[in-house]
Amino acid sequence: MVLLVIVVTISLSVGSEYVPISVLWSEDSDQYLKDIILSLRLPRIINAITVGALLSMAGLLIQNLVKNPLADPYILGVSGASASIQLIIIASGIIMPFWLFILSGFIASTLSLLLLLGISSKNGLKSNNLLLSGVVIAFAYGAIISLTLSVSPASTTKPMLFWLMGDLSFSSSSIFPVIILTLGAIWVFRYRNELDVLARGEFFAKKCGVDVKSINLTLLITSSVFTAIAVSMAGTIGFVGLVVPHMARLLVGNSHTHLIPLSALIGAIILLIADTVSRTIIAPIQLPVGIFTALFGVPMFLYLMTKRT
Amino acid sequence: MIKVSNLNIDIGQNNLISHLNISFNKGEFWAILGKNGIGKTTLLHTLSGLINYEIGNILVDNKELKSLNPLSRAQKIALLSQHMETGLDCTVQQTIAYGRYPWSKFKLPNNQEQSIVNKAINQLKLNGLKHKSIQKLSGGELRKVEMATVLAQNTDILLLDEPLNHLDLSFRIELMNLLRKLSHKKTIIMVTHDIQYVQAYCSNVLFIQNNGQVVHGRVKDLMNTATINKMLEINLPNNNFI
Numbered sequence: 001m002v003l004l005v006i007v008v009t010i011s012l013s014v015g016s017e018y019v020p021i022s023v024l025w026s027e028d029s030d031q032y033l034k035d036i037i038l039s040l041r042l043p044r045i046i047n048a049i050t051v052g053a054l055l056s057m058a059g060l061l062i063q064n065l066v067k068n069p070l071a072d073p074y075i076l077g078v079s080g081a082s083a084s085i086q087l088i089i090i091a092s093g094i095i096m097p098f099w100l101f102i103l104s105g106f107i108a109s110t111l112s113l114l115l116l117l118g119i120s121s122k123n124g125l126k127s128n129n130l131l132l133s134g135v136v137i138a139f140a141y142g143a144i145i146s147l148t149l150s151v152s153p154a155s156t157t158k159p160m161l162f163w164l165m166g167d168l169s170f171s172s173s174s175i176f177p178v179i180i181l182t183l184g185a186i187w188v189f190r191y192r193n194e195l196d197v198l199a200r201g202e203f204f205a206k207k208c209g210v211d212v213k214s215i216n217l218t219l220l221i222t223s224s225v226f227t228a229i230a231v232s233m234a235g236t237i238g239f240v241g242l243v244v245p246h247m248a249r250l251l252v253g254n255s256h257t258h259l260i261p262l263s264a265l266i267g268a269i270i271l272l273i274a275d276t277v278s279r280t281i282i283a284p285i286q287l288p289v290g291i292f293t294a295l296f297g298v299p300m301f302l303y304l305m306t307k308r309t
Numbered sequence: 310m311i312k313v314s315n316l317n318i319d320i321g322q323n324n325l326i327s328h329l330n331i332s333f334n335k336g337e338f339w340a341i342l343g344k345n346g347i348g349k350t351t352l353l354h355t356l357s358g359l360i361n362y363e364i365g366n367i368l369v370d371n372k373e374l375k376s377l378n379p380l381s382r383a384q385k386i387a388l389l390s391q392h393m394e395t396g397l398d399c400t401v402q403q404t405i406a407y408g409r410y411p412w413s414k415f416k417l418p419n420n421q422e423q424s425i426v427n428k429a430i431n432q433l434k435l436n437g438l439k440h441k442s443i444q445k446l447s448g449g450e451l452r453k454v455e456m457a458t459v460l461a462q463n464t465d466i467l468l469l470d471e472p473l474n475h476l477d478l479s480f481r482i483e484l485m486n487l488l489r490k491l492s493h494k495k496t497i498i499m500v501t502h503d504i505q506y507v508q509a510y511c512s513n514v515l516f517i518q519n520n521g522q523v524v525h526g527r528v529k530d531l532m533n534t535a536t537i538n539k540m541l542e543i544n545l546p547n548n549n550f551i
């Protein structure tokens with residue numbers, strides 16, 4: 001938590017122009033400088049924290065749901081639906097309010113989730129069916145994304161690629177991300193005991209009295225909603241949802257009482273560091289944040305692995 | 310206590326159990342015997358509530374099994390399955406503590422929870438492995454962990470599917486002694502192929518035959534060479550199976 005506060009403080013100050021946060025309480029400072037911090041950087045920081053935390057929690061839930069440590073929030077194709085529709089919007093040059101842009105991605109993800117549920121729950125919601133159907137659906141979205149990129153005019157290709165690699169530059173001042181993150185974290189934390197038991201296996205959980213069918217459905221919907229919101233807000237940021245849950249496990253073990261908050265915290269910190277670097281390293285040019293989540297996350301993960309070994 | 314009336318279990322066209330009427334009472338240690346694929350595990354899973362039944366009734370402490378929600382069911386019945394899932398990695402102690410899930414909403418003080426888990430660890434002699442990853446255990450060690458998890462569940466009814474699998478000879482005897490002791494206060498039903506242990510430790514036996522017919526009674530009445538040979542379709546010479 002202390003690390004998050006430090007990173008937030010640094011992130012508020014740095015950018016294409018250095019603005020110390022002391023301008024906020026200094027009476028003779030320029031309003032323009034205050035606006036840089038409060039209207040530009042703060043919303044982006046809040047979005048980075050929200051997206052990082054949501055993706056990490058979604059990754060934790062998905063890995064538990066499909067009992068596969070290599071699963072990430074994008075594996076079931078929910079993000080692909082959102083990314084496809086949003087790329088088509090960017091490619092077609094349609095101008096729309098940002099909230100409508102997010103909503104369109106969210107609706108596409110929801111429809112994709114319903115399709116996935118329809119296909120994979122025919123003989124009961126089984127992890128393998130779910131994983132296989134999700135991967136196949138994700139391939140289809142991959143094809144749509146490639147097609148959209150191939151036929152788009154050159155002028156729109158770059159923003160589309162940025163979107164695909166993760167882009168927080170659209171962040172706007174809104175309380176919406178904070179509400180989503182708070183409610184989402186509380187919601188997931190309610191299921192910490194069930195998640196502990198389910199991690200051992202579905203039959204084991206059934207024997208122990210977990211209502212596996214309804215909990216699995218809840219986990220699937222929750223992780224999909226988290227992913228859809230994150231992708232809608234910032235594109236497809238890779239790495240966070242896959243590796244952060246593992247980092248948290250390496251630090252605190254397998255109890256979800258600790259794993260849920262720690263995953264959210266690490267995800268938030270990694271994405272915030274990555275975003276801060278992406279917008280400052282060759283400022284004023286901004287780079288896709290997904291590049292830096294991997295660049296920072298991989299060494300951190302390898303260090304933890306080595307320490308554990 | 311489990312009271313079964315007129316229970317029929319069918320898998321597809323195959324009638325595994327036909328019109329079973331039986332009571333499994335507190336203080337009884339039952340063994341279910343029968344050939345491979347005859348329906349022993351299916352019967353055990355049906356009694357545990359994990360497989361649904363269409364015809365007949367199963368009353369657990371005078372309540373219909375079907376009407377119990379998963380949590381209340383797990384507070385009454387613990388099942389040791391034949392194959393153990395290892396799932397995502399965790400330690401032996403954590404795994405055994407997950408057996409406490411049915412009681413987690415009752416919020417026992419941490420030290421009481423811990424003492425129940427520790428008791429199960431001690432009973433299965435797992436002290437030295439407490440902090441070891443379950444993915445690094447041998448088959449026998451994994452079996453002990455699974456058994457300890459079942460004991461940590463602290464239920465009045467234990468359904469055990471081949472509990473002796475993978476265990477060495479000396480621990481088999483220790484486990485059977487433990488189960489016999491536990492059966493004085495619980496109902497234990499065990500699927501097994503080890504007739505010598507049934508003879509030595511169980512109070513009651515249930516044979517499942519090919520046609521879905523079931524024969525059951527006291528061990529002292531049924532565990533003789535003639536009955537065993539007939540029920541299991543084998544040819545043991547004399548009473549020398551112990």
